[in-house]
Amino acid sequence: MTALPILEGRYAASMDFYPQQSKEFTRIWPFYEHLKQGRFTTTRCRACGRRSFPPRAICSNCYSEDMEWVDLPTRGKVLVLTEEVQGVPLGFEAPLIHALVDLQGEMTMFVRLVNCQPGEVREGDEVRLVVFPIPEVPQETRSGVIKQERVYYAFEPVR
Amino acid sequence: MERNVCLIAGGMSQWGVREASQRDLFQEAAKACFEDNPAVRPTDVDGLIVASAFTERCSFQTHLAPLVAEQLGIRPRSVCARVELLCASGSSALIMAYGLIKSGAADVVMVAGGEKLYMPQRWEVFYSELGTADREWDGAQGLGLPPPIFAMVAKQHMKLYGTTEEQMALVAVKNRRNGVNNPRGQFRQPIDLETALNARPIVSPLKLYDCCPVTDGAAAVILACEEKARDLTDRPLVYVRGTGQATLHNMSANQPNWTTWEALRIAAQMAYKRAGVKPADIDVAQTHDCFTISEIIEYEDLGFCEKGEGGWFVQEGKSDFGGQVAVNTDGGLLSCGHPFGGTGLRQAIEIMKQLQGRAARQVEGARFGLTHNLSGPAAAHTVIIYGRDKS
Ligand SMILES: [Zn+2]
Numbered sequence: 118m119t120a121l122p123i124l125e126g127r128y129a130a131s132m133d134f135y136p137q138q139s140k141e142f143t144r145i146w147p148f149y150e151h152l153k154q155g156r157f158t159t160t161r162c163r164a165c166g167r168r169s170f171p172p173r174a175i176c177s178n179c180y181s182e183d184m185e186w187v188d189l190p191t192r193g194k195v196l197v198l199t200e201e202v203q204g205v206p207l208g209f210e211a212p213l214i215h216a217l218v219d220l221q222g223e224m225t226m227f228v229r230l231v232n233c234q235p236g237e238v239r240e241g242d243e244v245r246l247v248v249f250p251i252p253e254v255p256q257e258t259r260s261g262v263i264k265q266e267r268v269y270y271a272f273e274p275v276r
Numbered sequence: 277m278e279r280n281v282c283l284i285a286g287g288m289s290q291w292g293v294r295e296a297s298q299r300d301l302f303q304e305a306a307k308a309c310f311e312d313n314p315a316v317r318p319t320d321v322d323g324l325i326v327a328s329a330f331t332e333r334c335s336f337q338t339h340l341a342p343l344v345a346e347q348l349g350i351r352p353r354s355v356c357a358r359v360e361l362l363c364a365s366g367s368s369a370l371i372m373a374y375g376l377i378k379s380g381a382a383d384v385v386m387v388a389g390g391e392k393l394y395m396p397q398r399w400e401v402f403y404s405e406l407g408t409a410d411r412e413w414d415g416a417q418g419l420g421l422p423p424p425i426f427a428m429v430a431k432q433h434m435k436l437y438g439t440t441e442e443q444m445a446l447v448a449v450k451n452r453r454n455g456v457n458n459p460r461g462q463f464r465q466p467i468d469l470e471t472a473l474n475a476r477p478i479v480s481p482l483k484l485y486d487c488c489p490v491t492d493g494a495a496a497v498i499l500a501c502e503e504k505a506r507d508l509t510d511r512p513l514v515y516v517r518g519t520g521q522a523t524l525h526n527m528s529a530n531q532p533n534w535t536t537w538e539a540l541r542i543a544a545q546m547a548y549k550r551a552g553v554k555p556a557d558i559d560v561a562q563t564h565d566c567f568t569i570s571e572i573i574e575y576e577d578l579g580f581c582e583k584g585e586g587g588w589f590v591q592e593g594k595s596d597f598g599g600q601v602a603v604n605t606d607g608g609l610l611s612c613g614h615p616f617g618g619t620g621l622r623q624a625i626e627i628m629k630q631l632q633g634r635a636a637r638q639v640e641g642a643r644f645g646l647t648h649n650l651s652g653p654a655a656a657h658t659v660i661i662y663g664r665d666k667s
Contacts, residue, residue, distance in 0.1 A: 134403075136412035170529045171413045197435070199427040201479045206421060207403045215417075215424040215479075217432075217534075227428070227528040229417045269416055 128254050134208060135251050139265045141258050144174035147186055152268050157191045157246050160184040170224055191246035192275065193220040200235050218244060218272060232273040244272040280666045281377045282505035283514045284498050285313035286625030289390065291493030291613045292462040298328075298335040298392035298494075299347055305388060305494035305618070306348045308460075315508050316384070316498055318348060323355035323382040325373050327365035327389030327617035331358075333404040335392050344388060354382035360617075362408055363566065365389055366495065367620030367649035367658040371519045373499050383504050389617030390494025401490060409653055410527045419528065422566060423487055425653045427479035429534045430569040434481070436535055436584065439572060441481055443587035445472035447568035448485040450596055451604045455611025457636035462491050462613035486568040491613025495621035497628070502666070514631045517644075517663040518551030520544060523656040531653065540577040540650065540657040547646075548579075551661035555579030558601050558661070559642040560630045562623035564650045565608040571595075574648055575603070578659070602639045605630065616651075620658065623647040627662050 130137075138149040148171075151158040160172040164181035170189070175182050198216040205211040214230040216238070230238055231247060238244070253266045287308025289301045296304070310316060326341040337343065341358045345351070355376055359369040366389035373385040393401050406420035414420065433439045452467045467485055475484035505513055520543035525531040532538075548554060555578060563578070565571040572586035580601055581589045589595055595603040606612060606626040609619060627645035629635040643665070649658045 132403075134406050134411065135416050171410070171527065197428050197431045199424055199431060199479050199481075201418075201421075201424050201427075203476070203478045204402050204421060204423065206406055206418065207399045209418045213418050213424070215419065215428065217428055217528075224529050225531075227414055227417060227419050227425070229419075271417065 133254065135267060135269055137256070137265070138267050139256070139263065141256065141263065145172045148172050149268065151186065152248050152270055155191070155246070155248060157189045157270070158186045159189055161187045190221040190223055193218040193244055193272070195238060195240055195242050195244055196225065197240060198230065198238060214238070216244065216272065229271040230273065231271045238274050243275040245275050247271055247273040278378050279380060280502040281374050281516045282500055282502055283516065283624060283628045283662065284500050284505050284509045285309050285316055286495070286497040286621070286628055287312045288460045288495040288618065288622055288625065289493050290460055291491050291615060291618070293394055294492035296492065298331065298337065298390070299343070301390045301392060301492060301494040302344050302388055303347055305390060305496040306386070309386070309496040309498060313498070313509055318350050320508065321350050321384050321386045321498065322353050323373065323376065323385035324350050324352045325355060325369040325385060325387045326358045327360070327369040327387065327620070328358060328391060329360050329362045329365050329616040330391055330393065330401070330404060334395055334401065350386060355385065361656060362651040363564070363614065363616045364620060364649040364651035364656055364658045365617040367623070367647060367660060368521065370497065370499070370620060370624060370660065371521060371658065374516050374519060377499055377501050384498065384500045384508070386496055386498050387621060388494065388496040389621045391615035391617055392492050393490050393615060394492050414528050414653070423479040423482055426567040426569055427482045429573070429654070430481050430567070433535045433569060433573065437587070439587035441473065442469065443591050444486055444568035444572065445469055446590045447565060447571045448472045448610055450590065451565060451608040451610040452485070454605050454637065455607025458607045458612060461607045461611045462489055463611045482567060485610070488566050488609035488614045491615045493613060493615040493618050495618040495625060497621050497624050512632050512664060514628045515663050515666050516660065517553070517667050518547045518549070518661045520546030520550070520659045521657065522546070526652055526655040528653060534654070535573065536583065537573060537577050537654050537657060539655065540574065540648070540659070543657040543659045544578050547659040547661050551663065552667050553644055553661060553663070557644050558646045559644055560602045560605055560627065560639045561646040561648070562604055562606065562608065562626050563648040564619070565604055565610050566614060566650070568610070570650070571603065571608070578646070578648060597637065597639065605635060605637060605639060620647065620649040623649065624660070631662055631664050
């Protein structure tokens with residue numbers, strides 16, 4: 118950050134693409150706590166039964182706030198995949214492998230495939246959730262600076 | 277009482293890699309717009325809507341509409357605001373200006389849109405694009421830059437309907453050929469099929485010429501109620517006949533099908549109904565060819581052909597001059613480039629010129645024109661239909 122020497126290495130949230138995960142900053146913080154235990158979860162509304170992804174604090178169907186956490190499958194099947202070789206965003210390395218994954222019929226989502234080489238994974242292959250640490254960040258709260266330990270997820274091939 | 281609304285002027289800055297700031301680009305576009313119709317003076321304009329998506333990120337500037345008004349010598353007294361819908365910012369702003377004029381809340385409104393995307397460090401724009409998907413969930417997976425999304429769409433369309441890489445390349449060849457006539461576009465060199473097919477890969481199956489480039493640029497148009505339009509132009513009047521806008525499924529996990537854009541179908545049906553026309557009536561269209569596969573799906577979901585036949589539609593020349601409907605006659609995003617907030621307005625300018633019979637390459641006798649603009653992971657779609665006659 119040569120343009121802003123005044124930052125002295127301090128964290129600038131606008132340059133961080135991972136979400137803030139602590140209870141001080143998001144009402145869906147249990148998702149990240151579950152992730153640390155290897156659980157892939159989301160919310161289901163107790164009032165109307167609607168399950169959503171991403172998880173929510175308020176149901177988009179009936180606006181109830183009575184939500185419960187439910188587990189999602191952590192294994193899925195690759196429907197389509199592609200490798201991005203040009204213009205990969207900062208923080209990712211080329212080739213960046215994107216896959217459209219079917220989570221046992223419950224959900225289809227775009228995910229990043231890690232721990233594999235280009236050409237190694239094919240359509241129809243099985244992949245599983247993998248949780249990894251990302252840099253922790255200091256955050257200034259009313260009760261002082263907290264250190265936020267963070268994780269995120271991707272998928273990897275089942276070998 | 278609802279009023280008729282006409283498009284009476286339009287102009288663009290030079291588009292491409294520009295040695296110019298955001299404010300320079302907006303001034304260039306407005307200058308070209310007023311030069312296009314010298315009867316309109318800045319003081320005739322009572323409203324200004326500015327369309328820009330990355331202004332905070334790439335120009336560190338918010339509160340953009342008042343800044344642009346001052347730059348352009350416009351003194352808004354009916355509306356002054358900015359509209360942001362990423363790649364569809366320009367067409368969304370145009371729909372809002374149309375609604376205000378139609379209702380009587382404004383009489384003469386300039387819609388100006390554009391982006392400054394080339395930064396001192398090139399990675400900045402790609403990095404910022406991570407925020408164009410649902411950043412916490414798709415963005416953090418590295419999704420947000422459009423190529424991987426549309427590459428996946430292409431792969432599925434190929435699998436389901438047998439669309440070929442050659443058919444996609446033909447979209448690029450056609451639009452590059454059309455772009456030769458557009459002096460304000462980013463690229464004016466035609467390419468042949470072999471060049472397109474052998475270009476370097478970006479995200480399989482998309483290669484270099486399947487993707488629109490990063491572009492600096494701006495465009496501006498002026499809309500007026502019919503009464504004012506008659507005072508302010510001697511050219512044939514171009515009426516906004518109908519608009520439609522629909523949004524569904526911004527988050528990848530909620531998108532049920534990537535090869536049929538349900539929101540586009542809804543927006544198109546609404547626009548056709550309000551305009552009182554059918555897909556077969558459209559003579560000329562500017563669609564959102566951010567990628568070659570996009571234009572193929574747009575033929576289908578706009579009703580120009582059946583689902584799955586988009587690849588054949590271009591291969592048989594039905595989207596070219598002399599075909600069923602000439603698509604992207606000014607070169608489209610693939611030739612002109614894509615400064616997000618400017619694209620929907622660039623499309624409007626080309627349709628206006630086609631319906632007035634003064635396009636660089638004219639579709640003979642064009643009476644109905646259509647624009648389509650999309651944004652995000654094909655989540656939001658805007659369709660506007662123009663006609664030579666009032667409804
Ligand atoms: Zn509910």
